Amino acid sequence: MxxxxxxxxxxxxxxxxxxxxxxxxxxxxxxxxxxxxxxxxxxxxxxxxxxxxxxxxxxxxxxxxxxxxxxxxxxxxxxxxxxxxxxxxxxxxxxxxxxxxxxxxxxxxxxxxxxxxxxxxxGQVGIAAYSILQQLNLNPGQTLTVLGASGGVGALLVQMAKHEGLHVLAIAGSASQTYLESLGADQVATYDDAPTLPASDATVNAINGGDDHGLGGILTKAGGTLLTTAYRTPDVQGRALKLIQLGDDRPAKAEVVLPYLAELASSTELSxxxxxxxxxxxxxxxxxxxxxxxxxxxxxxxxxx
Ligand SMILES: NC(=O)c1ccc[n+]([C@@H]2O[C@H](COP(=O)([O-])OP(=O)(O)OC[C@H]3O[C@@H](n4cnc5c(N)ncnc54)[C@H](OP(=O)(O)O)[C@@H]3O)[C@@H](O)[C@H]2O)c1
Missing domain, CATH: 3.90.180.10 (Medium-chain alcohol dehydrogenases, catalytic domain)
Known part of the structure; x- marks a missing residue:
């Protein structure tokens, strides 16, 4: 072979x-x-x-x-x-x-x-998105902003977060705005328009490479959580935030996540x-x-x- x-x-x-x-x-x-x-x-x-x-x-x-x-x-x-x-x-x-x-x-x-x-x-984006939600540990009704929501991790995270009852703001490039709406996000915006959005309880920077031009700091409430997926020092814009680097903790186990993804795919129109x-x-x-x-x-x- x-x-x-x-x-x-x-x-x-x-x-x-x-x-x-x-x-x-x-x-x-x-x-x-x-x-x-x-x-x-x-x-x-x-x-x-x-x-x-x-x-x-x-x-x-x-x-x-x-x-x-x-x-x-x-x-x-x-x-x-x-x-x-x-x-x-x-x-x-x-x-x-x-x-x-x-x-x-x-x-x-x-x-x-x-x-x-x-x-x-x-597989990998599913494990990453599941691990992110586990590490954020938000309650239904809390707000989550996803930067890079058009990508592999980001799009799955938006869908899982909605499934778990979170209020989701999805940010990506202008070519993906209709797609973000189709994922069920409560609010969508481009990177340029994002600074006008209300700050969230947590923000996930799922931009490939992690360059968010400080949006993660701007879009997270003081005392909220900013989770970074790429290995890059986050720009918190002077805010006191809880910082999480995906990958520093062990990821969720495939034995747990794969059945969850299968259930999600059969109960929702997973995209x-x-x-x-x-x-x-x-x-x-x-x-x-x-x-x-x-x-x-x-x-x-x-x-x-
Ligand atoms: N630590 C872990 O366990 C773990 C696991 C999986 C992934 N990751 C990391 O998570 C991040 C996202 O992964 P992914 O698979 O979702 O990535 P992806 O699909 O390739 O990209 C995510 C989004 O980033 C945006 N983006 C903005 N600037 C970009 C640029 N210069 N080059 C490429 N994309 C750019 C794109 O959205 P727009 O075009 O809409 O701007 C794209 O849809 C990566 O940095 C990856 O390394 C970490």
Whole structure:
């Protein structure tokens, strides 16, 4: 089988095709034929070598946390799945592959309401959005502002926050205003118009790269919480705020979040916007990583067979 990975850090061109035998499932695992995988900003930071100080990995490194797959083999003792099931798997690494193995707790059957692209792009942003809500610990009726609400994490967070009864103000670029309304946000605005909005109990900066020009500070009530998703020092605009950096605490467990996402997808019209569907090839992976380095059209980048 082939995998897409790299033997040195650098530009998207470091990716190469790697050949190996398909992994065999251990007891409690399934083998999946990968039908597609999501690309995330985290994968690009792995490729650039920025995670090397925090995570010991040896080359070749094969990124990929979000997999849509078809069950091809069952490990000993697995009764939850059958060969042929189409499933979503969230994994620490290694998803850019033709085949993977996965522990059953980190696999759910693909909700029928989601198409393949949405299902392939759901894992990491779903875990991030769930972890954010858990760490903010707001009560129904409290106000939440989401900056970068058009993106993978932001759009899911808006939908989950509405599902949990929060009052949500969604901020993104002018091209995404109608989309933000479709997510059920109570108020939407562009970055330029956002300073006129009332301050919230909490603000999440889900802008890719985190450059919010001080909006997080302006849009959060004194004593409120500002949560940052990118590793960037927040500009609090002189306000006394509780600061949270996503990633400093352990993320919510896939075993908890995946069933929550499946329930959300069947009880609401969960929207996972796709920016680009890329081919399941080295060229597709390289193109996807080139797009990750740009302010690309809002939504998920997914590679599909
Ligand atoms: N720590 C963690 O556990 C964790 C987990 C997942 C993600 N993250 C971080 O969370 C952030 C959001 O992730 P994501 O997957 O939601 O990102 P994304 O979909 O690629 O981007 C989110 C939004 O950022 C806005 N944006 C503004 N300026 C941008 C620029 N220069 N380049 C790209 N986008 C820009 C875009 O909205 P507009 O076009 O509407 O402005 C875009 O929709 C990233 O920084 C990511 O690294 C952290």
């Amino acid at each position: 082939i995998r897409f990975g790299f033997n040195r850090y650098g530009t998207p061109q470091v990716f190469q095709v790697l050949e190996s035998d398909p992994p065999q499932p251990k007891p409690g695992q399934v083998q999946l034929k990968v039908l597609g995988f999501g690309l995330n900003p985290y994968d690009a930071s792995l490729r650039r070598g920025e995670q090397a100080a925090f995570r010991k990995l040896s080359f070749p490194i094969v990124p990929g946390t979000d997999v849509l797959g078809e069950v091809t083999q069952l490990g000993e003792g697995v009764t939850e799945f059958a060969v042929g099931d189409v499933v979503i798997n969230y994994r620490p690494i290694g998803g850019y592959s033709e085949y993977v193995t996965a522990t059953v707790g980190k696999v759910i059957k693909k909700p029928t309401a989601l198409d393949d692209a949405a299902a392939a792009g759901l 996972v916007r796709i920016a680009e569907r890329l081919p399941f090839s080295l060229a597709g992976v390289v193109q996807g990583h080139e797009l990750l380095a740009t302010h690309h059209a809002a939504g998920k980048l997914v590679v599909l067979r």
